[in-house]
Each structure stands twice: as structure tokens, then as C-alpha cells.
Amino acid sequence: MADIVTLADAVRELVHDGDTVALEGFTHLIPNAAGHELIRQGLNDLTLVRMTPDVVYDQLIGMGAARKLVFSWGGNPGVGSLHRFRDAVEHDWPAPLALEEHSHAGMAAAYAAGAADLPFGLLRGYEGTDLVAHTRVGTVTCPFTGEELTAVPALRPDVGIIHAQQADRKGNVQLWGITGVQKETVLASSRSIVSVEEIVDELEPRPGAVVLPAWVIDAVAEVPGGARPSYAHGYYERDNEFYAAWDSISRDRDTFASWMREHVLGAVAA
Amino acid sequence: MTFTADEMMAVAAARRLTNDNVCFVGIGLPSVAANLARRTHAPRCVLVYESGTIGAKPGKLPLSIGDGELAETADAVVSVPEMFAYWLQAGRIDVGFLGAAQIDPNGNLNSTVIGDYARPKVRLPGGGGAPEIATSVADVFVMLRQTPRAFVERLDFKTSRGDRVRVVVTDLGILEPRDGELTLVGVHPGVAVDDVRAATGWKLAVADDVDVTAPPTGVELAALRSLESIVRE
Secondary structure: OOEEOOHHHHHHHHOOOOOEEEEOOOOEOOOHHHHHHHHHOOOOOEEEEEOOOOHHHHHHHHOOOEEEEEEOOOOEOOOEOOHHHHHHHHHOOOOOOEEEEOOHHHHHHHHHHHHOOOOEEEEOOOOOOHHHHHOOOEEEEOOOOOOEEEEEEOOOOOEEEEEEEEEEOOOOEEEOOOOOOHHHHHHHOOEEEEEEEEEEOOOOOOOOOEEEOHHHOOEEEEOOOOOOOOEEOOOEOOOHHHHHHHHHHHHOHHHHHHHHHHHHHOOOOO | OOOOHHHHHHHHHHOOOOOOOEEEEOOOHHHHHHHHHHHOOOOOOEEEEOOOEEOOOOOOOOOOOOOHHHHHHOOEEOOHHHHHHHHHHOOOOOEEEEOOOEEOOOOOEEOOEEEOOOOEEEEOOOOOOHHHHHHHOOEEEEEOOOOOOOEOOOOOOOOEOOOOEEEEEOOOEEEEEEOOEEEEEEEOOOOOHHHHHHOOOOOOEEEEEEEEOOOOOHHHHHHHHHHHHHHOO
């Protein structure tokens, strides 16, 4: 059953050095505040999982929190490369970063398999690409038709972290708009943290919303603005100017480090 | 009216889409072309973005595949696992628009690394949706600027397969596969066949009758510029 706690307490209690942690969000509702809390608490040796690692993963990698990244597209959408991610892969700075690289379809299937407690996700994919030689995939034969299909190992993170618009006082969570792979992330993970824009007396039903009952979540924290510079549908828009600015902030190691000191390490925990 | 090579590329790519297409759209050049088609000759073309938005009708160009306006204007918003399983893999999307850093003579694409995979010279963002887009849609349209570094005999990494690539639209011209090998079939106004040869890192096959692309119309250029003016701060 979800406890309603501060984000700092949730991270302290539920995330440990060496954990496999997935902070998911597909452009929308990216749990940036939670990522910053991982950095402030000095967590390290993490295996980070995300389909679309963007700025907050660039920050975690640049601060040396990760030893491995499981991902399918690592960039700054509409802007270009992630320079801290590149520096880690190309120059081992600040530390070597192991990669397990998939396609979007493969990772989506792997999360869904994790949520269903199956050992692998099933798809037609990867075939004829060089990814096969560099990642964890296999083939299985359909017992009914004989068709050969691709198997990707299920994703089972130790901790799944997402951001949502609302929770009620019991800790039931509702998110809407582009909901990505967040439901699967929470259900596939052993433990889960949800930061929300606001806690309300009662969740009002929304078309197309994802509702996660309190009993599948460990901790809910109220963090208004917790997705910024990403957006929260119905609350605030994506800060496209910041994403563009990140390109120059992150390009240089020292500029990056001083930006992090000023805006993340020095900031008060939510 | 004067126009840039990038504008010609966007217009030439947009012309390939029709009202009957359901099109999986990547961000960047493909998104410009697909939105231009919807604003001009193909208003009923269905745009699908991998964030889960089906039938998105953005009023301005989105910066990312998950901008809020895509969800607000979509016919349906589905989860990402549903998008890739029920819609893409099941064959409900007929055109996929892809970009890349490198392309080879068979239309195979690289958006993963330049150099060695384990110790790359340039680590690129990676394949994202491309590996399965390239094998699930009927027709793959590719857009990229033509240079000898991008058009290479051998890819550094094969991110997606080229067997369903039907057209490659560049800033210089148009290539289509002939017996599996990309062949120059059109040049944009003011571009010579030798210019395209010089911008290609392999011995380029050239069709017997190379067309000259019709220049952008006033209507196409106006629609393109109004789209782009909103995204650029």
C-alpha cells in the first residue's frame, strides 16, 4: 500500500546503490525531480533503464551514478546528442558505462513481459540488424505454426519511478495524455515510487487515463513541477528552450559540473 | 520564388504521401515532410508518432515525438507497448519515414554509431523505433542530406534493413532501388548528376532518364515556411 511521503524519504527508503532503476516517461511526465533526488543522495553503481534516456539520464550519467544503461534511443529529442552520455561511452568519463541496447519495440515487449511476470517478451524484430550481435535477444519457435520469433528478456527493475498528474489521499494514482510505458514500469518493478503534481481528495475520471491502485505502489510524493523541463498535460508545457539550452550546458565537463552544483546539488530536496 | 535545398527536400518527400497513407513519423526532417503533406495535398493522411498518438494533427511542428499538442489533436492515444505491438507490428501502418546518419547502396541504415560499437568515434542516439518500422510497414521512405560521409559503401553498424526502402529523398535528388541497388532517378532543380555522384561514397548507379524535380510551388513553400516559423524560436 502506498505511503504518502516526501520524495527524499521515498528515495532513501526504496533505492539502494547497485539497484536496477527505471525512471520512465515518453517525453511527457518525465520524473526529473526524482532523478535529481537520486543524484543528491549520491546513489551510485546503478543500472539505469529507460526507452528514451534524455536530459535527466544525461545528468545521472555525467555525475557518475550509473554503471550500465539499458535503452533504445538516447538523445535530446529534436535537438541532438546527449553529450554526457556520449562522453561516457566514447571516453569513459566520468566512468565506463556498459550498454544493453534494444529497439523500442523490444523494450516495450520486455516491460510488458515484466509486468505479466513472464520470462521474456515476444515480437517480430531485430532480425537482420547488427543489434543482435550486441544485445541480449534470442529466438523461439511457435509451437503452433513453427514461425521463428524474437525473444527479449523481461525487464524486472528493482525500482520503477514515474511522475503522474494526481494521486488521492489513499495513494491511488492517475495519469493522462501520453502515458508511454509507465503502467508496465510500475507493474514490472519490485518497488515503485510515483511523484505527482498534486494530491486531491478524489480522482476525477479522465478519458484515456491510466489509473494505478495504491496497493501496487510503494511510495507517493507530492512534487509540483516534478516533471520540469518535461511537461505535465493539463498543468504546464514542455520547456523546449531548456532542452535546446542543455546542448551547450552539457557539452563541456566543467560547465556541466557547475550547472549541476548550482541547480541540482545545491537545491533543497522536495 | 527562391528556395533552399532543405526546402526542396521537404517538399519532394511530402509529395510522396497521399490521402490513403497511414504514416509512422520520426522527428526532424520526416516530421516536417509529413506535416507539410497534411497541410497541402494530403489532408487525410494519418500521422502516427511512436509516443502513442494516432491521427495527430499538430498546428505547429512538434519538437519531440511526445509534444502535448500531438496528444491533444490525436484521434487516439495508446500506450507505447500497444503502439509497437497492435499498430506497427500488426501491419496497420503502411508508410514509415526514417532518417539516419549513414545509408548503404541497399538502403540499410545506421543511426547507432560511427566507428567501432564498443569504442565508437561518435555515439549516436540509436535505433529507437527504426529496426521494426523498417520491417513492419509496406513502404519505407528515407530522408537525409547527401554527402560522401552519409552515403557509404559499408555501414559502420546496421541499425535497420533496407529491403522495404522505396525512395530516398535527399537535398540533391531522389534515389529509388533498381534490382535492390539505390539508383539516382531524379535531381532537384539546379543540381547536376555529377554533383550527386560527388556526394555519394560509392559508384552511384544512374537511371537512363533522370527526371528534374518540379520546384516547390508557392503554395508548398508558404505552407512549409509557416510550419517552420512556429517551431524556430
